[in-house]
Amino acid sequence: MPTSARRFKDAIYEQFARISKAAASPIRLELLDLLAQGPRTVESLARETGQAVANTSQHLQVLREARLVQAKKRGLHVTYFLPDDQVTRFYRELRLLAESRAAEIARVTQAFLDSRGQFEPVDQQALLARVARGEARVIDVRPAEEFRAGHIPGAISFPLAELERRLKELPRRTEIVAYCRGPYCVLAVEAIARLRARGYRAVRLEAGIPDWRALGFPVVTGDEASSRPRARRARGATR
Secondary structure, eight states: OOOOOHHHHHEEEEEHHHHHHHHSHHHHHHHHHHHHHHOHHHHHHHHTTTTHHHHHHHHHHHHHHTSEEEEEEEEEEEEEEOSHHHHHHHHHHHHHHHHHHHHHHHHHHHHHHHHTTOOOOOHHHHHHHHHHHTOOOEEEOOOOOHHHHHHHHOOOOOOOOTTGGGGGGSSSSEEEEESSSTOSHHHHHHHHHHHTTTOOOOEEEEOOOHHHHHHTTBBSSSSSSSOOOOOOSSSSSOO
């Protein structure tokens, strides 16, 4: 018969397993990644992940039961959000662990970037210095609601869908630095391809806002770009 100590350990590890089971789905991991950018409605998440609304709702319910997401109903729409930064850190650490263990991630990523023209990432500390000196224009190519939820100081909201009609807003003689949701977000990759095709000097910032925060850099909220920050040393290693 199991001892009380054995029953205790079984119960604890069962609760640990609830979290891993909830996260053990590519779609649910992508949902966590999207919600790390800011609150989103079910309909918006469904569009971003290419899933039906009903299927997206089912995945969100699994995450909610594991207390990895929370929800609030506003009128006819339900908005989901991460309960705290701990969940953001959980997803980011899981991503970093996978990157360190699964060589396939680097191979697939490199093959994709090669097919798009091999866009080199930008060093975060060097980016801050260039922005502070006015040597680069930073654009956030995520949807506007994600920009409002948190963005790099000095960045301009420039959603990819608006890029073509707003090109005249971008200076020809200044380097353009585009960023989106992180190393596996394709919005900035597409933005760089379009900008370079039109003769702009453009590079991609690999880090997303969760990475930016984790490295110790400031993040601001709201609609407007803040004044340019002074470059400062980040905590932790860059990726």
